[in-house]
Amino acid sequence: MAKKELITKVWIEEGCIVCDACETAAPDVFEVTEDSCIIRPAALDLEFTKPRSVEIVDAAEECPVDVIKFETVSVEVADDAPAETAAAPAAEAAPAAEAAKPAKKAPAAEPKKAAAAKAPVATAKSKAPSAGEPDPSIQALLEAATSRGGHAGIMRNADDMPANTQDWKAADPKSLPPDARQAKVVEAAQKAKKHSELHRRDFVSNSALAVGWTAFGVGTGISVGPAFGRFMMPNVLEEPDPRIRVGKMDKYIEMVPGGVNEDYKPQGIWMIREEDRIAALNIICTHLGCIPNWLPNDRKFKCPCHGSGYYPDGINFEGPTPRPLERFRIAIKDGIVVVDKSKKYQYELGQWDQPGSYILV
16 A cells, blocks of 8 residues: 555745746635735635645645645555556567567579679670770860860960960961961950950049048048147137126115015026115025026015925025025126126025125115
8 A cells, every 4th residue: 555645734824925826736725816815715624635635736836935835644545557557568568579570581682693694785886995095086085175275275374285285376366277266366355355454443443542532631621620720729718707787776776675676587696675785696496406486476486396485585494495595796886786696605604794795775
């Protein structure tokens, strides 16, 4: 009696990744939901799980995170081998036995006399040449071909030609036979064609070379000329004047305290009026560089990017901005208010009280 392991209990530990492997291997035992995997109620019965032990083991082996666990019990089973397993070796043994039989003897070779009788007999008219001696007819044909030369002989190098062929090649074409004369004509025509091809190739090559050098010279002049001229000129860095004329002082004196003038916002400036002074605010938000909007009804500057808020004097009070707006240098020249954007004043550094950060009114 052989022993066999049957599963009596199966469960799933924590860590299931919901991969459907267990349900594919044993759909009667496992059920995969949207967020977990559970044991079907029927599989909680001992008698239900035993016949499905193989499927459960397969599911446990397929589980990538090894969370399927089970308990087994050993039972004895009868050793009943199927009938077809015995028939299979017998079927396999048949070809082996067939191969073990002695091979049939091959038919004996026919006697040499019979083979000789079947061989064709040469006729009396054919004359076989002796060993090492060429066929007289072929020898005559070769002599005739080399004596005349022909097209192939005329076109070969004179050093490899027989003496008679070299004589034909050096002779006057008028005295040559028709085939040799034709070969000479062909050879002369090919030489003339080759010579003309060489001249034409040289002309084309020289023309292409001349055109190429001309194009190179023109291209070099176009590309290098401006660079050379720029090199010879003084290197002057041109930047816009940071000083902006923002009008006469009178219009800012007439503003009410807390007022904001946006006429020069395109130049990056807000002109503001305080109780006893005017100042020029930088319109750049100190958070990440966006440009806030002036909301006259709410009496504040509001940044549309991240919600930072500033009072009319530029002090921050809401949003992620870390500090107030910056102020530019301001002065009066010939009765005109001039804002110098090259100099900035920061509130957190105590610079708003420095001369140049405001104009008294």
